[in-house]
Structure formats: C-alpha cells, structure tokens
Amino acid sequence: MSTNTYRLLSINVGKPVTVEYLGKPLxxxxxxxxxxxxxxxxxxQMDGDAQADLRFHGGPDKAICVYPYEHYAYWEQELGLKxxxxxxxxxxxVxxxxxxxxxxxxxxxxxxxxVQVSQPRFPCYKISSxxxxxxxxxLILNNGFSGFYLRVLQEGSMDMASPIVRRKSDPQQVSVRAVLEQLALGSKQADHDQLRRMLAVDALADSVREKFEGWLSESASV
Known part of the structure; x- marks a missing residue:
C-alpha cells in the first residue's frame, strides 16, 4: 500500500518532570x-519515554501518542503562542x-x-499546565483537535526517515473524532446507537469499552 500523505515530522520522548502548577508541584x-x-x-512505550500517572496514561492501549501537525497553526493563532x-x-x-x-x-x-489506532486522546488538565x-x-473537546493513541502490534524501531504505510483500514470506520464526541457527551447524553456501533470494533481500547458498556448498562437499569 502507498504512503499517501502520511509523514513523520518529529519523534518525541521524555521522562516525567516536576513543575509548579496553580501553586502546587505537579x-x-x-x-x-x-x-x-x-x-x-x-x-x-518508546525507549526514553515514561508517564507519571499510570492510572490514566501509558499501557498497551496508550503506547504511543500521536498529534497532527495540521492543528498547530490553529492553536498558535488561538493561544498567541509559538x-x-x-x-x-x-x-x-505527523x-x-x-x-x-x-x-x-x-x-x-x-x-x-x-501499530493500531486504539482510542482518541481525551485531554486532561496537564495540557493546561x-x-x-x-x-x-x-477548547480541545470543542474543536476535536485531540490527537489519538496507538497500540503496538509488532515491536521494532523507527527514525525520522521511516515512512508511514497504512496496512489496514478498519471496515467499521468508527473515527477517532466520533469516539471523542461520545466521550465528551458523557453517560447522560451519549447516543446509545453510536455506543453500540463503537463497541462492535474489536480494537477499541479496553478503558473506553468499559466506559461505554457501563453507560449502556446504567441506562438499561433505569
């Protein structure tokens, strides 16, 4: 299959650091x-990388975090930052x-x-910090510029010259944006038909699957 327009612009890693946020160490x-x-x-995870709070970050379903460079210009204008x-x-x-x-x-x-797409990135306060x-x-939930996570199906190495090749497109065609929208709606407003459609995707991350199943279960018991 061809590489289409997929391109790797930067590979980024880092260990946790402690900073001050709202007057407290983070x-x-x-x-x-x-x-x-x-x-x-x-x-x-990737060599040289680590997460601080393993309850919400890291693990097989969040091995690699991806963010589209196409969104950078919007955020630079919106935030007044380079x-x-x-x-x-x-x-x-990418x-x-x-x-x-x-x-x-x-x-x-x-x-x-x-790698395999597993779930959208749901933004937390650490991006604010x-x-x-x-x-x-x-702001991210409002415009859907969230990025997403990959699970690793085959370990190996990559560098800046590595091409990105799509091997397979999931036939259910449940987009990252669609899952993020349901997560943002929450248990009371989420579309149950959409939740069932998303649960039919085997590759959906376990944490999202459990959340959606819980929401459906809650509604069924009312």
Missing part, C-alpha cells in the same frame, strides 16, 4: 523533546492523520513497527 510526562536517533518501540514539536506531549508529530479520517482499528507500519491555559481541555 509531576508530569507531558514535557517531551524531539530526538533524531533511531528509537526502539516496545508494547507499552509552538514547537511535542507541544501537546505527543510522541509522534501530517495526514486527521481525527475524522483515522479509524479505530486502522493499522500502520512506521519503520519496522506495526504546559501552556498556562486553564480551559485548554475544553
């Missing part, structure tokens, strides 16, 4: 930096991966690593 792995050398990629690669704490800054066009279960090769914008998570 330990976070969001402060990643671009690297030029080849990076080994395992089933739960943004460098890894501005959103992503491991891979082009050609827009959330409405990337489907849960899609598979890609990057170098000799095989990085840029000093308190309502940043809500």
């Amino acid at each position: 330990t976070t792995g969001i402060h990643k930096k671009p690297v030029q050398e080849s990076i080994q990629v395992g089933f739960t 943004l460098d690669y890894a501005a959103f704490g992503e491991n891979l800054t 082009t050609g991966f827009l959330e409405p066009e990337v489907y849960i279960g899609d598979e890609f090769e990057i170098g000799d690593v095989v 990085k840029h000093g914008v308190k309502n940043f998570p809500m």
Whole structure:
C-alpha cells in the first residue's frame, strides 16, 4: 500500500518532570523533546519515554501518542503562542492523520513497527499546565483537535526517515473524532446507537469499552 500523505515530522520522548502548577508541584510526562536517533518501540512505550500517572496514561492501549501537525497553526493563532514539536506531549508529530479520517482499528507500519489506532486522546488538565491555559481541555473537546493513541502490534524501531504505510483500514470506520464526541457527551447524553456501533470494533481500547458498556448498562437499569 502507498504512503499517501502520511509523514513523520518529529519523534518525541521524555521522562516525567516536576513543575509548579496553580501553586502546587505537579509531576508530569507531558514535557517531551524531539530526538533524531533511531528509537526502539516496545508494547507499552518508546525507549526514553515514561508517564507519571499510570492510572490514566501509558499501557498497551496508550503506547504511543500521536498529534497532527495540521492543528498547530490553529492553536498558535488561538493561544498567541509559538509552538514547537511535542507541544501537546505527543510522541509522534505527523501530517495526514486527521481525527475524522483515522479509524479505530486502522493499522500502520512506521519503520519496522506495526501499530493500531486504539482510542482518541481525551485531554486532561496537564495540557493546561504546559501552556498556562486553564480551559485548554475544553477548547480541545470543542474543536476535536485531540490527537489519538496507538497500540503496538509488532515491536521494532523507527527514525525520522521511516515512512508511514497504512496496512489496514478498519471496515467499521468508527473515527477517532466520533469516539471523542461520545466521550465528551458523557453517560447522560451519549447516543446509545453510536455506543453500540463503537463497541462492535474489536480494537477499541479496553478503558473506553468499559466506559461505554457501563453507560449502556446504567441506562438499561433505569
């Protein structure tokens, strides 16, 4: 299959650091930096990378965080900031991966690593701590410029010269944006037909699957 317009612009990793946010210490792995050398990629994370709060970050379904570079210009204008690669704490800054066009279960090769789209990135307050914008998570939910996570199906290495090749597009065509929209609506407003459609996608991350199943169960018991 062809590489289409997919392109890797930056590979970013970093260990957790402690910063001050709202007058309190905050330990976070969001402060990643671009690297030029080849990076080994395992089933739960990339070499040189780590997460601070493993309850909500990291693990097989969040092994790699991806963010589309196409959104950078919008945020620079919206926030009045100049943004460098890894501005959103992503491991891979890419082009050609827009959330409405990337489907849960899609598979890609990057170098000799095989990855699969698992879930959207649901923004948390740590993105606010990085840029000093308190309502940043809500801004992301409002426009859907969230990025997404990959699980690793085949370990290997990648570098800045690695092409990105789509191996498979999931036939259900449940987009990253669609799942994020349901997550943002919450249990009371989510579309139950949409939830059932999303639950039919085998590749949907376990944490999202459990949440959607719980919402459906709650509504059935009312």
